[in-house]
Amino acid sequence: MKRLLIANRGEIAVRIIRAANDLGIETVAVVSEADRSAAHALLADQVVPIGPAPATKSYLVADAILAAAKETGADAVHPGYGFLSERASFAAAVADAGLTFVGPEASVIEQMGDKVRARQVAQAAGVPTVPGTPGGVSDVAEAVAAAGEIGYPIMLKAAAGGGGRGIRVVANEAELKVAFPQASGEAASAFGDGRMYLERFVRAARHVEVQVLGDGSETVHVFERECSLQRRRQKVVEEAPSPGIDERIRAGMTAAAVRLCKEVGYRSAGTCEFLVDDDTGEFFFIEMNTRIQVEHPVTELITGIDLVAEQLRIAAGEPLRYRQSDVTKRGHAVEFRVCAEDPERNFLPGPGKIGDVRLPGGPWVRTDTWLAPGSQVPPFYDSLVAKVIVWGEDRATALRRAKRALSELVVEGVPTTTTLLIELLGQQWFADGAFTTGTLEEWLTQRAEAGA
Amino acid sequence: MSRLEVVSPIPGVFYRKPDPDSPDFVKPGQKVGADDTVGLVEVMKSFYPVPAGAAGTVVEFAADAEAVVDAGQPLVVLEVDA
Numbered sequence: 001m002k003r004l005l006i007a008n009r010g011e012i013a014v015r016i017i018r019a020a021n022d023l024g025i026e027t028v029a030v031v032s033e034a035d036r037s038a039a040h041a042l043l044a045d046q047v048v049p050i051g052p053a054p055a056t057k058s059y060l061v062a063d064a065i066l067a068a069a070k071e072t073g074a075d076a077v078h079p080g081y082g083f084l085s086e087r088a089s090f091a092a093a094v095a096d097a098g099l100t101f102v103g104p105e106a107s108v109i110e111q112m113g114d115k116v117r118a119r120q121v122a123q124a125a126g127v128p129t130v131p132g133t134p135g136g137v138s139d140v141a142e143a144v145a146a147a148g149e150i151g152y153p154i155m156l157k158a159a160a161g162g163g164g165r166g167i168r169v170v171a172n173e174a175e176l177k178v179a180f181p182q183a184s185g186e187a188a189s190a191f192g193d194g195r196m197y198l199e200r201f202v203r204a205a206r207h208v209e210v211q212v213l214g215d216g217s218e219t220v221h222v223f224e225r226e227c228s229l230q231r232r233r234q235k236v237v238e239e240a241p242s243p244g245i246d247e248r249i250r251a252g253m254t255a256a257a258v259r260l261c262k263e264v265g266y267r268s269a270g271t272c273e274f275l276v277d278d279d280t281g282e283f284f285f286i287e288m289n290t291r292i293q294v295e296h297p298v299t300e301l302i303t304g305i306d307l308v309a310e311q312l313r314i315a316a317g318e319p320l321r322y323r324q325s326d327v328t329k330r331g332h333a334v335e336f337r338v339c340a341e342d343p344e345r346n347f348l349p350g351p352g353k354i355g356d357v358r359l360p361g362g363p364w365v366r367t368d369t370w371l372a373p374g375s376q377v378p379p380f381y382d383s384l385v386a387k388v389i390v391w392g393e394d395r396a397t398a399l400r401r402a403k404r405a406l407s408e409l410v411v412e413g414v415p416t417t418t419t420l421l422i423e424l425l426g427q428q429w430f431a432d433g434a435f436t437t438g439t440l441e442e443w444l445t446q447r448a449e450a451g452a
Numbered sequence: 453m454s455r456l457e458v459v460s461p462i463p464g465v466f467y468r469k470p471d472p473d474s475p476d477f478v479k480p481g482q483k484v485g486a487d488d489t490v491g492l493v494e495v496m497k498s499f500y501p502v503p504a505g506a507a508g509t510v511v512e513f514a515a516d517a518e519a520v521v522d523a524g525q526p527l528v529v530l531e532v533d534a
């Protein structure tokens with residue numbers, strides 16, 4: 001690998017360019033019309049314009065990106081996260097063009113990106129999935145029998161339905177007997193199919209994910225990240241290790257992730273997402289992300305492993321440089337996503353021209369960003385403008401440092417979520433690590449009502 | 453009778469239809485209520501519906517489908533009911 005094209009923008013493009021530079025690999029940035037003077041364009045060795053500002057006309061156009069690779073003589077393509085990173089067809093097109101795709105093979109992306117197939121892989125590898133009836137059931141007696149095996153509470157949803165429509169939660173057999181005929185009847189009239197899925201409903205769920213590295217034959221886990229603090233299914237704060245699981249769950253979950261990756265001969269960095277029942281400690285595999293993730297730095301800070309550099313080494317054909325016993329963790333790391341949104345106006349995105357910028361510094365503070373004084377936050381892409389990541393020898397130390405670091409951050413010209421993140425750090429439940437996937441939104445609702 | 457320019461509340465990309473396979477929210481000559489959606493503006497992956505703001509009749513679109521628009525830019529022109 002001599003010349004790497006980065007098929008992305010924003011902080012992750014900057015992050016990948018830096019990793020490539022550290023390894024002595026030349027870099028090619030691709031830019032939309034909105035990004036001609038963006039940070040990734042300034043840092044790369046070469047820059048190729050690939051189209052108009054909207055992503056559907058630039059960063060999502062595989063042909064334009066492949067043409068840019070050909071024109072510049074790039075021999076590898078890193079997709080980053082989002083955009084084309086989990087499109088099997090893009091991975092295949094890169095390989096067909098004779099270039100190295102920094103990620104797993106197209107067939108693996110396809111297999112692990114499909115929830116039903118990923119669930120089958122998990123079952124073959126002996127990895128627990130959320131108990132349920134993937135085939136659906138059509139009458140009450142069948143439902144009662146299935147529910148007895150799955151365990152209550154149960155979530156009922158139309159087999160033919162989409163989204164969150166018509167989902168009911170039942171606490172016991174009596175409720176199921178009442179709810180099933182109603183729900184099934186509604187589904188039959190709405191979709192022409194009365195079959196219902198039954199699935200275990202986890203009231204208090206944590207989102208915990210395991211980072212893995214594989215070279216196609218060997219796989220190691222790089223511990224877990226806790227990502228339960230979410231708003232509208234977007235992660236807001238992530239940390240490693242998880243404050244919500246004990247050593248027994250950690251050992252079981254990381255071993256499960258390694259089995260899963262071995263089952264498919266996983267090659268590259270990847271993440272296995274699990275749902276943890278906070279009441280019982282059970283964990284269930286949900287899906288796999290076959291790419292680098294936004295929150296990868298917290299894993300880097302507790303293990304000292306540069307995950308992007310390892311992705312590049314593996315893609316270049318090197319065998320995995322770590323055995324499991326080489327992967328150790330120390331201390332605690334937390335990442336805060338700073339977005340150009342106004343938390344006091346229901347998180348209204350605020351694109352615009354940046355005025356002054358001052359980034360936090362000091363020991364064990366890392367800021368991954370593309371911000372610079374005078375730069376522009378375009379309205380076309382996501383609102384993430386910076387990630388403030390801190391490390392501490394324990395969680396309490398990391399959280400104190402986070403408050404200090406976020407207080408140092410100055411971004412003028414656009415609204416940001418910085419003050420909300422500082423306020424979050426003052427909450428006792430956050431300090432205690434006592435939260436589930438619903439907690440942040442509950443707090444935001446209370447906060448909005450108190451302020452109204 | 454007076455004319456009203458329905459403007460974009462935010463900078464972003466203007467869509468005349470809810471999704472690529474659907475018809476436009478409104479067409480010239482159509483009656484609308486104040487709360488009826490006349491288009492969407494996408495900013496940073498969030499979609500904001502734009503209400504007509506007043507009851508009336510659609511005269512014309514003032515912005516192309518999928519045009520990049522600024523905050524305050526006219527999107528649709530209405531003839532407001534007296």
